[in-house]
Amino acid sequence: MAIVTQTDKRSGITYAYETTYYWDKEKQQSRSKRVCIGKVDPVSGEIIPTRGRAKKGEAKPSKSLPVKTGPKPFTETKRLYFGATYLLEKLSDQIGLTADLKTCFPDMYKKLLSVAFYLILEDNNPLYRFEKWNLTHKHPYGQDIASPRSSEMFASISDDQVARFLKLQARRRVEDEYWAYDSTSISSYSETLNQVQWGKNKEDDKLPQINLLLVFGEKSGLPFYYRKLAGNIPDSKTVKHLLEDLDILGFGKTKFVMDRGFYSEDNINGLYKEHVKFLVGVKLSLKLIKSNLDDVYDDIRMFNNFDEGLNTYGLTVSAEWNYTQDRPYIGDTLEEKRRIYIHYFYSIERGADEEQAFDKRIATLCNELLENKEVEEHRKAYARFFEVKDTPARGRQVYYKEDEIKAARRYIGYFALITNEKMDAFTALHLYRMKDIVEKGFCNIKEKLNMRRLLSKSEKNLDGKIFNEFIALILISCLDHKMKETDLYKSYTMQQLLDKLDVLECYEDENRALRIGEMLNKQAEIYETLGIELPTSSC
Numbered sequence: 001m002a003i004v005t006q007t008d009k010r011s012g013i014t015y016a017y018e019t020t021y022y023w024d025k026e027k028q029q030s031r032s033k034r035v036c037i038g039k040v041d042p043v044s045g046e047i048i049p050t051r052g053r054a055k056k057g058e059a060k061p062s063k064s065l066p067v068k069t070g071p072k073p074f075t076e077t078k079r080l081y082f083g084a085t086y087l088l089e090k091l092s093d094q095i096g097l098t099a100d101l102k103t104c105f106p107d108m109y110k111k112l113l114s115v116a117f118y119l120i121l122e123d124n125n126p127l128y129r130f131e132k133w134n135l136t137h138k139h140p141y142g143q144d145i146a147s148p149r150s151s152e153m154f155a156s157i158s159d160d161q162v163a164r165f166l167k168l169q170a171r172r173r174v175e176d177e178y179w180a181y182d183s184t185s186i187s188s189y190s191e192t193l194n195q196v197q198w199g200k201n202k203e204d205d206k207l208p209q210i211n212l213l214l215v216f217g218e219k220s221g222l223p224f225y226y227r228k229l230a231g232n233i234p235d236s237k238t239v240k241h242l243l244e245d246l247d248i249l250g251f252g253k254t255k256f257v258m259d260r261g262f263y264s265e266d267n268i269n270g271l272y273k274e275h276v277k278f279l280v281g282v283k284l285s286l287k288l289i290k291s292n293l294d295d296v297y298d299d300i301r302m303f304n305n306f307d308e309g310l311n312t313y314g315l316t317v318s319a320e321w322n323y324t325q326d327r328p329y330i331g332d333t334l335e336e337k338r339r340i341y342i343h344y345f346y347s348i349e350r351g352a353d354e355e356q357a358f359d360k361r362i363a364t365l366c367n368e369l370l371e372n373k374e375v376e377e378h379r380k381a382y383a384r385f386f387e388v389k390d391t392p393a394r395g396r397q398v399y400y401k402e403d404e405i406k407a408a409r410r411y412i413g414y415f416a417l418i419t420n421e422k423m424d425a426f427t428a429l430h431l432y433r434m435k436d437i438v439e440k441g442f443c444n445i446k447e448k449l450n451m452r453r454l455l456s457k458s459e460k461n462l463d464g465k466i467f468n469e470f471i472a473l474i475l476i477s478c479l480d481h482k483m484k485e486t487d488l489y490k491s492y493t494m495q496q497l498l499d500k501l502d503v504l505e506c507y508e509d510e511n512r513a514l515r516i517g518e519m520l521n522k523q524a525e526i527y528e529t530l531g532i533e534l535p536t537s538s539c
Contacts, residue, residue: 003047005040014040016047030135080138082516082535083504083523088117089140090532091478095222097471100168104161111153114141116472121498124447138506154464162467163249169224170251178218178255178279178431181242181262182438183235184445185209193459197232212466213238214441215246218257218434221481223441225249226470228463235261240270255279255421257435272323272338272420279419279431284411292317292342293414300346300414307426313346314425321420343417343425351413358412362405369398384408437477444476445469479530486529497526504535513537 002021007014017034024031038049092098092113101109117139118130125133128147145153187207188196196208209231216223225246229238239262246254256271260281271278282289299305300315307314321340326333365381368374369388382388385408387399417428476494483489488497505517515537527534 003037004034014042015050016040030132078508079505079517080508081136081502081504082138082506083501083519084121084498085117085137085139086504086535087479087498087501087527087530087532088120088475089113091475091482091530094531095474095478096168096172097474100165100172101471103168104165105157108153108156110140110142111145111150112468112471114139115145115150115153115468116475119469119472120476121502123495138508151458151461154462154468155458155460157460157464157467159463162463166225167249170249173217173220173222173224173251177220178257178277178434180216180218180257180435180438181213182259182435182442183211183213183238183261184442185211185231193462195228195230195459197230199231200234212442212445213242214438215242216437216441216477218431218437221437221484222477223470223473225251226466228466236264236267238262239267243270243274243276257431259435268321268418269324272321273325277419277421279417279421279428281432282416282418284414284416288319288321289342289416289418292319293344293411293416296344297410300344305425310426310429311348312426312429314429315344316423316425316428317342317344339420341419341422341428343419343428344414345416345425345429346414348413350415354412355409358409362400366398366400370396372396440480441473441477444480445473482530488526488529492526501526506535 002019004017004019005014006017015036016038018037020033022031022033023029036050038047040046041048089098098109098113101112105112115127115130117137118125118127118133121137122129122133127145127150130150131144131146134144185199187209193210195210197210198208199211211229211231211233213225213227213229214223215225227238227242227245239258243254255277257279258281260283263280263282268278268280284290284293296315296317301313305313305315319340319342320337322335323338324333324335361381362385365378365385368378369382369386374382385401385404387401389397389399391397417432419428423431479494479497483492483494483497492500501523504519504523507515507517509515516535519534524534
């Protein structure tokens with residue numbers, strides 16, 4: 001039991017409350033009961049019982065009598081976990097995240113940061129558990145954010161505020177770097193959201209979905225743009241709008257790394273038109289790619305094209321792209337040649353795995369035909385690789401089409417990238433593999449930040465929640481980048497590092513400066529390695 005004081009902002013009167021904490025077994029939450037026991041005298045600090053609170057038969061104090069000096073009201077002292085939230089707060093300050101949020105959301109930036117910290121530290125816990133976390137952790141907002149209040153906060157976030165925030169983040173990014181762009185699908189149980197549609201689900205969920213696009217900086221390792229769109233829109237349709245959005249947000253000229261799902265002739269023409277540098281994965285079956293590969297096929301797997309570290313062969317070919325541009329203001333179509341570079345690769349490990357998988361597939365298809373257990377989805381493969389004859393005397397006979405099988409095996413283990421910027425093959429491959437940071441970002445959003453399934457029923461609420469998840473993703477990506485740079489992953493996973501710091505306590509008292517509990521050497525080493533000043537009792 002404790003006595004807590006609170007000042008009414010309208011009247012200026014300070015009231016004293018008797019507070020009792022208890023555990024609600026039904027809701028599995030810590031709860032509290034407060035009973036007003038009187039007003040606090042501003043001169044003496046004595047608690048004066050309010051009307052009806054004095055004991056029966058007890059005379060009320062006379063106004064003419066001097067007030068006796070009594071004990072000062074008890075002030076609650078809190079012991080809170082502090083180490084991990086302190087780290088996240090300092091990282092947020094370092095990368096300008098706090099400053100940009102404060103500029104765009106002056107009334108709620110502390111709430112946004114506290115929710116982001118909670119999402120990071122409470123792995124896979126839903127937001128209604130914030131109340132319990134608030135009782136044990138020091139965080140920027142410093143108060144409980146009940147589930148209805150967080151929903152109201154998400155719904156109040158406007159598109160203008162988000163756009164302004166992204167513009168401010170854009171000014172902090174390095175311009176001369178490649179940007180990795182990719183998308184993922186997020187499944188949803190909701191039947192009321194307009195953008196939840198059936199599409200190509202990248203995790204093979206049997207649910208409708210929305211699509212989420214992310215852009216990461218290749219050097220900074222930080223996300224700085226995102227967009228939510230309908231689940232039935234393919235990746236190849238998004239590049240044009242991406243370029244328009246980044247131009248509006250003031251990102252200037254860009255360099256993109258994209259996988260082959262974003263390849264289309266219209267997209268490449270659009271990138272040329274906007275003078276954007278690009279590095280894009282492509283299918284070997286494309287006419288331009290296949291014809292140039294056949295010309296150098298015997299040269300790729302030569303010793304002088306081998307990278308021992310990557311265990312991969314690489315060769316670059318200069319070719320011509322047939323550029324077209326519709327010009328409605330003139331009424332014609334511009335057609336000309338543009339320089340393009342094709343990087344071909346052969347991976348020994350990939351080739352071995354794909355050859356084995358291909359041979360197993362051919363054997364499976366053959367057995368399906370022999371046993372007369374054809375699968376409808378395999379009809380094209382049957383026709384391409386086999387000839388089947390059914391006779392009354394000999395029954396079913398299945399023959400391999402060896403030329404077709406050899407042709408299909410010819411390109412196993414090979415892959416290709418195209419770019420309009422001159423570079424050697426292995427530099428291109430290194431940049432392309434930096435795209436993995438986006439995949440890591442999607443993994444963090446779905447697993448660590450608990451967004452594998454959407455349960456929101458309101459479009460505005462969902463938009464606000466995704467924005468808050470994006471803030472948390474920026475912080476996770478910043479910590480991930482620093483841990484890679486400092487080799488901390490050799491000693492800890494990210495969760496182990498956060499858990500190591502999360503046990504560091506602080507002591508809050510209204511009448512005293514913040515005090516920090518005992519800090520272990522391992523905790524101090526983590527802060528110092530990450531470039532974070534050690535927390536002190538004056539924090």
